[in-house]
Amino acid sequence: EVQLVESGGGLVQPGRSLRLSCAASGFTFDDYVMHWVRQAPGKGPEWVSGVSWNSGSIGYADSVKGRFTISRDNAKNFLYLQMNSLRAEDTALYYCAKDQYSVFHSGSYFGYWGQGTLVTVSS
Amino acid sequence: QSVLTQPPSASGTPGQRVTISCSGSSSNIGSNSVNWYQQLPGTAPKVFIYNNDQRPSGVPDRFSGSKSGTSASLAISGLQSEDEADYYCAAWDDSLNGPAFGGGTKLTVL
Numbered sequence: 001e002v003q004l005v006e007s008g009g010g011l012v013q014p015g016r017s018l019r020l021s022c023a024a025s026g027f028t029f030d031d032y033v034m035h036w037v038r039q040a041p042g043k044g045p046e047w048v049s050g051v052s053w054n055s056g057s058i059g060y061a062d063s064v065k066g067r068f069t070i071s072r073d074n075a076k077n078f079l080y081l082q083m084n085s086l087r088a089e090d091t092a093l094y095y096c097a098k099d100q101y102s103v104f105h106s107g108s109y110f111g112y113w114g115q116g117t118l119v120t121v122s123s
Numbered sequence: 124q125s126v127l128t129q130p131p132s133a134s135g136t137p138g139q140r141v142t143i144s145c146s147g148s149s150s151n152i153g154s155n156s157v158n159w160y161q162q163l164p165g166t167a168p169k170v171f172i173y174n175n176d177q178r179p180s181g182v183p184d185r186f187s188g189s190k191s192g193t194s195a196s197l198a199i200s201g202l203q204s205e206d207e208a209d210y211y212c213a214a215w216d217d218s219l220n221g222p223a224f225g226g227g228t229k230l231t232v233l
Contacts, residue, residue, distance in 0.1 A: 043226075044209075044225065044226045046224065047222045059221050061219070095167055100173075104220075105215075106154070106155040106156070106215040107173075107174055107215070108222060109158040109173045109222075110158075110170060111173075111179070113167035113168060114167065115167060116167060
């Protein structure tokens with residue numbers, strides 16, 4: 001059974017940093033692209049970032065480019081999101097999501113999601 | 124402002140057929156496949172339709188998807204109370220170089 005468990009969220013002041021983690025199990029982790037998707041309260045999901053199976057290809061939404069860094073550890077089956085210079089508008093539930101492909105693909109979709117970890121940016 | 128446009132709400136009575144639309148552009152729906160997600164309150168989204176019209180195992184065949192040009196639709200026939208949820212369309216966007224979502228449609232079963 002595929003399981004994705006996020007952690008690392010919390011309350012942080014604007015301008016500070018936070019690192020999210022996602023523990024993956026139940027599938028061959030290094031066979032798939034992995035993503036972070038966030039959802040602000042009362043809003044729809046927003047793709048944040050994705051990383052290919054071997055970290056050879058990485059993508060970011062314009063809203064986080066230059067501030068967030070995605071990475072993965074295939075030996076440990078972990079996905080990470082380093083978030084720097086956090087802003088109030090980054091407040092959201094952050095989901096880890098599994099793709100159906102090993103590389104970025106126009107037919108990609110999020111077949112499995114974690115339960116999310118809440119990030120609140122406020123002074 | 125979402126890249127893909129959905130009506131904010133839809134409704135129907137049990138047994139009815141309901142359709143939810145999703146409008147995009149040539150850089151997303153017009154050139155890439157569309158996926159639909161169902162989100163129940165307090166839970167993560169779940170894929171209900173992928174590649175325009177494919178249903179994952181476990182999704183009732185009452186749910187169907189279609190695409191034409193730069194628009195897509197999710198149809199639900201034989202509406203049931205358990206279908207009450209938020210529905211989101213999504214598609215890869217060549218300009219964003221990543222997936223784009225619609226703003227969501229809240230489906231109410233009257």
